[in-house]
Amino acid sequence: MASPTALVVGAGLGGMASAIRLRRAGWKVTVLEKNTRVGGKLDRHAAEGFLWDVGPTAVTLTPVLTELFEHAGQRLEDYLELTPVDPICRSFFPDGKVLNTWSKAHLFQIEIARREQDQGQALEGFLRYARRLHDLGGEAWLYHPPRTPFGFLRGNFLKRLRGLPALLSRRTLADVVERRFKNLQVRQVFERYAAYTGSSPFLAPSLLNLIPYIEIQGGSWHLRGGVFRLVEALEKCARELGVEFMFDAEVTSILTERRGRFGAPRARGALVNTRIRMEADAVVCNTDPAHAWTRLLQGLPGASRAFRRLAKRPFSLAPFLILWGVKHRDPRLAHHNVFFSSDLRAESHELVARRRAAQEPTLYVGVSSRTDPTQAPPGQDNYFVMAHVPPLEPDHHWDRDRDAYRDLILARLEKMGLDALRRNIVCEKIITPADFAARVHAFRGAIHGSAFHSFGSVWRRPRARCPGVRGLYFVGGCVRPGGGIPFVLLSAQQTVGAILDDAR
């Protein structure tokens, strides 16, 4: 019997991980990518001897990566060199104070206790709570999401029943943090974890407090040569297994057919660059579902319904990025740095409710050359600066506003202590949310599709099976469980699981 065939639309992380898994299950797989290389939101830029990861700079939950390589019949160590990054992050505050987040709990505890005597114990209590959330929420949300809510209660019934209140709590991430920590700066450090999902901590459900547990307990990692090495490695693995790749291959429509007048539509393939028809038994969309529903499935009534449902919910924040090559090493910086605004709540309000770029933004500054000499010429540094801004609106004009926002960011970093930065910049690249949206078809430039801005947002994200179109599946950071390298790889596990179940 001929092998079943699949088309994967997009060579992002989720697309490639799905391709590998399907190929291992005996499917013939072709990946169609609109750009000239793999990676999508996980991209790279090189200039004047500097290298920047343009996208993820921190890798967490590495067992998920290891599992994917093992699944492909390979060893992660043969492809990638993982380097621990500790401190995980250095936080700078407007009053000049600095706080390191360490994966070594005792160091982190000392750091926190320096601010308030009893806060060291508060950390222990918070991590215990976050571990419980992770053990239960991890099962329900991340690792083995059940098909129905009752499915979750099967297995360890009593333990899971007891955990339900924490899991279904209507408190926000910030509510819990504020109850557990008194010091404002310590709170800000934990509240910022919502930014990993492009969401506001004041709206995100408390379940997201499992993210700091994942990072602090499992550590934060860099890949030598840059995080981009990950997608290079996956492409190599996939090719070795026999996955085919087509680049400059934009899918302009997903082909569907109906059996009879009233039969449900079924995906039959894809139209590439408006003229090449490619057929397959299943289509896996690694694009943002909003892009698929508005651009690739036009005319299908189910698609416009699904899109309307999605568009009612808020979208996650978008990135404003600056890459600087800097001919000087500021001794204060670590690999990951955050320069906090004085009022995270006011900033979130500006971004989410008023839909305006913050005038006093919290800034992430990644300097991977601190861990990895391949990233910059000797004695120099590669700055990756990111401000979260609102998802694109028709009245946003980033082509007009980009230079002014770049100047505002530079002035802020100078004000917060990086006073030698301006005169040492040797090269620069700015990526606005509009550039980002156009490159990877991120709907409204949102990094992770919909935001986690309500109690139900965790459970209501688009799922692996496209509603109303049989044989069409979604994978990636805009579907369940969410964005971020490990979550996307888990999404690929779940999507391919659904495809194989349906094919049985």
Ligand SMILES: Cc1cc2nc3c(=O)[nH]c(=O)nc-3n(C[C@H](O)[C@H](O)[C@H](O)COP(=O)(O)OP(=O)(O)OC[C@H]3O[C@@H](n4cnc5c(N)ncnc54)[C@H](O)[C@@H]3O)c2cc1C
């Ligand atoms: C600035 C930034 C910082 C981040 N930082 C981190 C971090 O530190 N740690 C972390 O774990 N995660 C981080 N992330 C998140 C992580 O990068 C993403 O969650 C992940 O890379 C998304 O993968 P994906 O599978 O959804 O595919 P995507 O990256 O969205 O790729 C989709 C692919 O589909 C292609 N495509 C779209 N439409 C079509 C079409 N019609 N035809 C053909 N191809 C198409 C696109 O070109 C793209 O290559 C960050 C993301 C960004 C943007």
